[in-house]
Amino acid sequence: MRIDDDGKDGGRGLRENSDNLLKFVNQLGSGGTVTAEAPIEIRLRTVLRVAAWLCLAGIAFATLAPIGWRPTTSFSPSVERFTAFALAGALFAAGYPRYLWASAILIIGAAVTFESLQLLEATRHGRVFDAAVKIVGGVSGLTAGWVLAWLLRRLR
Structure with missing residues (x-):
C-alpha cells in the first residue's frame, strides 16, 4: 500500500489508499478507537x-x-x-x-x-x-x- 500514486500501477494504489483512508475516517467518526488497522x-x-x-x-x-x-x-x-x-x-x-x-x-x-x-x-x-x-x-x-x-x- 502506498500513500502516493505514481501512476505505475494504473491507479490501484490510489484506490487502495482511498479505501483505507475511508475506513480510517469512519473508524474515527464512529467514536471507535484507532487501531493498528489505520494505515x-x-x-x-x-x-x-x-x-x-x-x-x-x-x-x-x-x-x-x-x-x-x-x-x-x-x-x-x-x-x-x-x-x-x-x-x-x-x-x-x-x-x-x-x-x-x-x-x-x-x-x-x-x-x-x-x-x-x-x-x-x-x-x-x-x-x-x-x-x-x-x-x-x-x-x-x-x-x-x-x-x-x-x-x-x-x-x-
Whole structure:
C-alpha cells in the first residue's frame, strides 16, 4: 500500500489508499478507537509533519528570543544552526514528500526571515553568513529526508 500514486500501477494504489483512508475516517467518526488497522503511512506521515512544524517553531524561538533565553550546547553556533535546519529540512521532506519544492521554499524563506527579524531584537544580530549556514543545513536536510523517503517507498 502506498500513500502516493505514481501512476505505475494504473491507479490501484490510489484506490487502495482511498479505501483505507475511508475506513480510517469512519473508524474515527464512529467514536471507535484507532487501531493498528489505520494505515501506517498516514500515522507516520502525520507524526513527521507535526514534528517538522514543532522543529521549525523551536528554531524560531531559539533564533528570535533574547540572547539570554537561547538554548546552548557545547557545539559552535554554526554547527547548531546547520543541524537545526538540517533536522527541520529532513522532517519536512519526509513529511511532505510530494511537496519538496514548497518545503524548500519554506525552509529557505524561514532562514532568511529569521535572520532578518533578528535585526529587530536589541540583543541579537542577523548576519548573511548565519543565514547561509541555515540555508545549507536546510537544503542538506531536505535532500537527506527526500532520499530516505524514496528508499522507504522502494523497500515496501
